[in-house]
Structure formats: structure tokens, C-alpha cells
Amino acid sequence: MKVPKNRRTRKWAFLMILLAIVLGAAAAFYWDQYVPTSKHEAPSFDGMTKPIFYQGAMLDKPAQGKEETLKLPFDIVKEQIDPTMIYETSSDSTIITTQDKVLRLKTSQLTGMVNEKPFTLKFPLEKINGSLYLPIQPLEDLYRIELRESEETGAVILLKEGDTLQWGKTAAFPDKPDKTVPMRKEPFIKSPILADLKQSEFVMIWSEEPEWYKVQLANGYMGYISKKQLSKDKTETIPKKELQPSFVPAKPINGKINLTWDQMTTPKNPDTSKFPPMPGLNVVSPTWFHLDDGQGTLKNLADPAYVKWAHDQNIQVWALFSNGFEPKRTTEALSTYDKRMKMIKQLLSYAQLYSLQGINIDFENVSTKDKDNLTQFVREMVPLMHEQGLIVSMDVTPKSNSEMWSLFYDRKALIDSLDYMMIMAYDEFWASSPTAGSVSSLPWVEKNVVKLMKEDQIPASKLILGVPFYTRVWTEETVDGKTKVSSKSVYMETPQKTIKEKNLTPVFLPEAGQNYVEYKDGDKLNKIWLEDEVSMKARLDLVKKYNLAGVASWRRGYETPSIWNLIKTSLDK
Structure with missing residues (x-):
């Protein structure tokens, strides 16, 4: 049967419409996928007037001023350049x-x-819109930074020593000299163009995606360029400035430090003419200076005659400065720059007056809330001490969960300033301990030395092992059906006399690494973990094993005479 002509016409018309739809869809798909937009959008810094960038990220506060009047926000400097910088509200000071x-x-x-x-500063610190701003003059003098400021936009790019910049170079089209390379807002071709770049123009590359590079122009604007139109080129590394150490502590003659603390409780110092020989001793630390009040006033027990004796023996004097173990007084004295500097200036004047070679800081029983202020005190103290040629050391306890005796030490931060750190590796079992035990068992000592070196990165060359010249006689007795424990501290010599008098035989305890003796006194049982040549030799072996800087003993006068030759021989080796 023959199809009517008008029906055939309608069929062809339908097919043509269908074909047009398919072709239109294909064209639209091609346009959407393969034809980049030429739409432009003005670049911006999201409302930031003078942005600061670091490693391709815009920081949250702007700079102020320009060129030599340029100023950076305190918060940015602290976050990006120097986290140890502090602002003291009470004196409106930046330190x-x-x-x-x-x-x-x-x-x-x-x-x-x-x-x-x-x-004199060229430009002062100032507060702008409630934020503190620092002039770049002291910042560029103090820190190894570079600030690249755009004349066009005012954007500031911060660079630090050791930073590496990856530069990219836009494509060149020799047959199309007027062709530009688009930098788009987002990494796809339909994103608007923020800037048309010249051929062979350099940009900083911060990251990449499968087909795009995230880039930044010298004027601070950021966007994306197709990898087809940009290739990686040179890398630039901000050079590190090799700074000579500003201070190198004087080393005792034999290279290893053999220090002993000398306890002074009254202005009358001991008669040095009665001191027995102490071969190998090269540093003494008399406990001369003590915090006397919350205003930072020091109590001074120093004696020029003692210094003369030490120097005549070729022994350095690192006078000890204690907080008196008074937490409230310590809190007050550490609370402001002026009080901290008052303490520092007194120590400097005493060091000069008595011809000291160093200061040993002994702060104990300190509130955990004062941790940062104590660290700041040391940071402020050391440069001034070094300027006067003084060695600065500090005593710290082994790490523990005790808030007042351990947690207030920021050991990792402190060692950045200090010349030496003494670990007071004793009082494992303290005077009022409910359980009898060693003052300083060898496994405990080694564990705590290793912990400081590993967890806080204390260099062996700065770590001095504190050793006890004393022990405790522990007494256990049964009272009301319970064991009561008490103790008394004794010199090294005292247990040896007891052993002879009572004809006792010490036994070596491998788990403690030292000799042990016990005896009955009526219904009471006495226990002594001996401090003697055996325990001291084991500690000196730790100094050798970990190549520590030396030993510091608490305290002169508690030891048996033979200990000095033992220490000297071991350290000399």
C-alpha cells in the first residue's frame, strides 16, 4: 500500500528534528567539556587590604604600611616566625x-x-584596630626571613631560610606572539580568568592536580593554570645563614665535667683549708644565691675567699641560684619582665664581683602554671650571662607526673638556651616514702637518662648526670599490726662503719645495681641500699656509655675520700 505524501513529510520532519536535537546536545556537550570560557573576573584577596602569604596560604591578618614602614601583626610573627616571643600585658611590652x-x-x-x-627604632610598635603590629626593622635584623612586597598590590610574601620555591614557566607560542596564558579561579576550563599571563612568564607553583597547577603571581594573586600551558622550571631555595655560635662555654681541663655542689646555709662559708684533697674536681657549685622575696630580691651568701681557694686549685665556680623551693614567692618573682630582669642583673653583678665562671639554676617545688614563665626567665637570662662570658646550667628532676617537682620543667625548650642540664638522678625513694628502697637504683637512673635524651632531645654533650654522695637508713617496725617505715639520710661513710661494727656482709642486688645490707635492731629491721664505689662506678659507666658531659655530685662532704680518685680515673678514661 502506498504511504501518503504528507505522512512521509511528517516522518522526515520528525527525523530532522531528532537529528537536530542530537547534534545540538552533542555540540552543547562539546562546548561544555572542551571549549574554555573567556569570561574574566577581577582577582581579589577576599576583602583583605594588604594580605600576607606563607607557602601559598593567605594568613588571617593583613600587614600595615609599606616598604620601610611595613609592619606585621604580632600574632602572625609569633605563629610563623618566633613562637617564643611574648607580649606582657602589665607593661605593654613585647619581649x-x-x-x-x-x-x-x-x-x-x-x-x-x-x-x-x-x-632606637625607626618606627614604633603600634596597635591598629585592636591588634599589635611590629615594625620590620628589628624582625629582619633578628630573624632569617625575607619579605617580598608587591608594589602593584601591596601583598607580602613571607619566606624563611631553607624554604624552597618551585617556579613554573608559562608556555611560549612563537607563531602567536600575542597569545596569553589564562590563570583561572578554579581548576577547570569554565572557571573565569583572573589574569592573562605573558608567554614565558614565571609563577610560583604551590600544588598540583591531575591537569592543573595551583600558582601564585609575584603580586600575590593566586589561581590555576593548565599543565598544558605551564611547565616546572627552576627551584629557588632561600639560603641559610651560617651563624657562628655566639658563646662557647669554657671547658674544664680534662674535657669531662666533674662538679660538686657545696651546700651553704649561713653567710659563714666552710674553712677551705680543712678540705681534704679532691683530685679530678674541676667545678664547684656553692649554694650562694637564693630568692628572698616575690619582688626578685636575692639573698647572697658568697665568699671571696672560697672563690680564691677554687681558682688556686684550677677549679671553676658555678654559683647556685635557688628559688628556696618557695612556690608562691617563685610565682611572683617570675611574673613580669622587670622582676625577672631584677634577678638576672643581681646575678650578673655578683658574678662580676666574685669572678665566677657560671651560674647553676636550681628551681624546685614550682607551680605548673609557672612553666612558661620559668622557661622565659632562662631565655632572658642566658644571653646576658653569655655576654659576660658565663656558663649557665640548670638542675632538673627525672620526668614524672609530679606537678610541683617535675611537670613545670619544659626540658626540651630549656635546653635550647642552656649550656648544660643536670639530671638530679636521686631520691627514687624519698625521705618520707611509704616504702623502703634505693635512693638511686641503676636501672632507674639509666631509664631516666635515656628518657630525657629521647623524649626531650637533650644532647648527651649538654647532659650532666647528678649522683648522690648520700644514702638512707630505712627502718621498718610493726605498729598496731602494720609496717611503719621511716628513714634518715646518712653520709656514704656511715653505713661502712655500721658494717664493720656489726660484722655485716653486704650482698649485691642485680635489680638495683648496688650493694645492700640489712640488720635487726631489737624489733626493728634496718635496710640500706649502699652508695659506695660499686654504685659510683656503675653510674660513671653510664656517663661513658652515653658519652654524657660529666657528673655532678650532691654534695661535697658526704663522700668517702676514695670516691674522688674513682671519679677522676673513670672520667679521664
Whole structure:
């Protein structure tokens, strides 16, 4: 049967429409997928007036000023450049410490202090919209940074020593000299163009996706360029400045430190003419200076005659400065720059007056809340001490969960400033311990030395092992059906006399690494973990095993005479 003509016409019309739809869809798909948009959008910094960038990220506060008047927000400097910088509200001061400098900069003042000497700033610190801003002059002098400021946009790119920049180079089209390379807002071809770049133009590459690079222009604007139109080129590394150490502590003659603390409780120092020989001793630390009040006033027990004796014996004097183990007084004295500096200046004047070679800091029983202030005190103290040629050391307890006796030490931060750190490796079982035990068993000592070196990165060359010249006689007795434990501290010699008098035989305890003796006194049982040549030799072997800086003994006068030759022989080896 013959199809009517008008029906055939309608069929062809339908097919043509269908074909047009298919072709239109295909064209639309091709346009959407393969034809980039030429739409442009003005680049911006999201409302930031003078942005600061670091490693391709825009920081949350802008800079102020330009060129030599450029200023950076305190928060940005602290976060990105120097986390140890502090702002003291009470005095409206910014305090910056480096290895050899302490700067105090008061807001809105052109005169600052460096190592307590005045200097003049070109531009002051100022508060803008409630935020503190620091001028770049002292920052560029103190830190190894580079600030690249765009004349076009004012954007600031922060660079630190050791940073590496990957530069990319846009494509070249020799037959199309006017062709540009688009930098788009997002990594796809339909994203608007933020900038048309010249051929062979350099940009910083911060990251990459399968077909795109995230880039930044020298003017700070950021976007994406197709990998087809950009290739990686040179890398730039911000050079590291090799700084000579500002201070190298004087080394005792034999290379290893053999220090003993000498306890002074009254202004009358001991008669040095009655001291027995102490062969090998090369540093003494008399307990001369003590915190006397919360204002930072020090009590001074120093004696020039004692110093003369030490120097005549070729022994250095590192006088000890104690907080008196008074937490409240310590909190007050550490609370402000002025109080901390008052303590430091007194120590400096005493060091000069008595011809000291060093200061040994002994702060104990300190509130955990004062942890940062104690660290800051040491940061402020060391540059000024070094300027006067003084060695600075500090005593710390083994690590534990005790808030007042351990947790307040930021050992990792402290060692950045200190020349030496003494670990007081004793009182494992303390005077009022409910259980009898060793003052300092060898496994416990080694565990705590290793913990400091591993967890807090204390270099062996800065770590001095504190050793006890005393032990405890423990007494156990049964009272009301319960065992009561008490103890008394004794010199090293005292147990030896007891052993002879009572004809006792010490036994070696492998689990403690030392000799042990016990005896009955009526219904009471006495126990002594002996401090003798055996225990001291084991400790000195640890110094050798870990190549520590030396030993520090608590305290002179508690030891048996033979100990000195043992220490000397071991350290000499």
C-alpha cells in the first residue's frame, strides 16, 4: 500500500528534528567539556587590604604600611616566625629572645632595650584596630626571613631560610606572539580568568592536580593554570645563614665535667683549708644565691675567699641560684619582665664581683602554671650571662607526673638556651616514702637518662648526670599490726662503719645495681641500699656509655675520700 505524501513529510520532519536535537546536545556537550570560557573576573584577596602569604596560604591578618614602614601583626610573627616571643600585658611590652639577644619593645615608643642597653627604632610598635603590629626593622635584623612586597598590590610574601620555591614557566607560542596564558579561579576550563599571563612568564607553583597547577603571581594573586600551558622550571631555595655560635662555654681541663655542689646555709662559708684533697674536681657549685622575696630580691651568701681557694686549685665556680623551693614567692618573682630582669642583673653583678665562671639554676617545688614563665626567665637570662662570658646550667628532676617537682620543667625548650642540664638522678625513694628502697637504683637512673635524651632531645654533650654522695637508713617496725617505715639520710661513710661494727656482709642486688645490707635492731629491721664505689662506678659507666658531659655530685662532704680518685680515673678514661 502506498504511504501518503504528507505522512512521509511528517516522518522526515520528525527525523530532522531528532537529528537536530542530537547534534545540538552533542555540540552543547562539546562546548561544555572542551571549549574554555573567556569570561574574566577581577582577582581579589577576599576583602583583605594588604594580605600576607606563607607557602601559598593567605594568613588571617593583613600587614600595615609599606616598604620601610611595613609592619606585621604580632600574632602572625609569633605563629610563623618566633613562637617564643611574648607580649606582657602589665607593661605593654613585647619581649623577644634569641641565642644572644634579649629585646624589650614597648608599644608606641621608639626607644627599645637590647640586652638592657637602649637602642632606637625607626618606627614604633603600634596597635591598629585592636591588634599589635611590629615594625620590620628589628624582625629582619633578628630573624632569617625575607619579605617580598608587591608594589602593584601591596601583598607580602613571607619566606624563611631553607624554604624552597618551585617556579613554573608559562608556555611560549612563537607563531602567536600575542597569545596569553589564562590563570583561572578554579581548576577547570569554565572557571573565569583572573589574569592573562605573558608567554614565558614565571609563577610560583604551590600544588598540583591531575591537569592543573595551583600558582601564585609575584603580586600575590593566586589561581590555576593548565599543565598544558605551564611547565616546572627552576627551584629557588632561600639560603641559610651560617651563624657562628655566639658563646662557647669554657671547658674544664680534662674535657669531662666533674662538679660538686657545696651546700651553704649561713653567710659563714666552710674553712677551705680543712678540705681534704679532691683530685679530678674541676667545678664547684656553692649554694650562694637564693630568692628572698616575690619582688626578685636575692639573698647572697658568697665568699671571696672560697672563690680564691677554687681558682688556686684550677677549679671553676658555678654559683647556685635557688628559688628556696618557695612556690608562691617563685610565682611572683617570675611574673613580669622587670622582676625577672631584677634577678638576672643581681646575678650578673655578683658574678662580676666574685669572678665566677657560671651560674647553676636550681628551681624546685614550682607551680605548673609557672612553666612558661620559668622557661622565659632562662631565655632572658642566658644571653646576658653569655655576654659576660658565663656558663649557665640548670638542675632538673627525672620526668614524672609530679606537678610541683617535675611537670613545670619544659626540658626540651630549656635546653635550647642552656649550656648544660643536670639530671638530679636521686631520691627514687624519698625521705618520707611509704616504702623502703634505693635512693638511686641503676636501672632507674639509666631509664631516666635515656628518657630525657629521647623524649626531650637533650644532647648527651649538654647532659650532666647528678649522683648522690648520700644514702638512707630505712627502718621498718610493726605498729598496731602494720609496717611503719621511716628513714634518715646518712653520709656514704656511715653505713661502712655500721658494717664493720656489726660484722655485716653486704650482698649485691642485680635489680638495683648496688650493694645492700640489712640488720635487726631489737624489733626493728634496718635496710640500706649502699652508695659506695660499686654504685659510683656503675653510674660513671653510664656517663661513658652515653658519652654524657660529666657528673655532678650532691654534695661535697658526704663522700668517702676514695670516691674522688674513682671519679677522676673513670672520667679521664
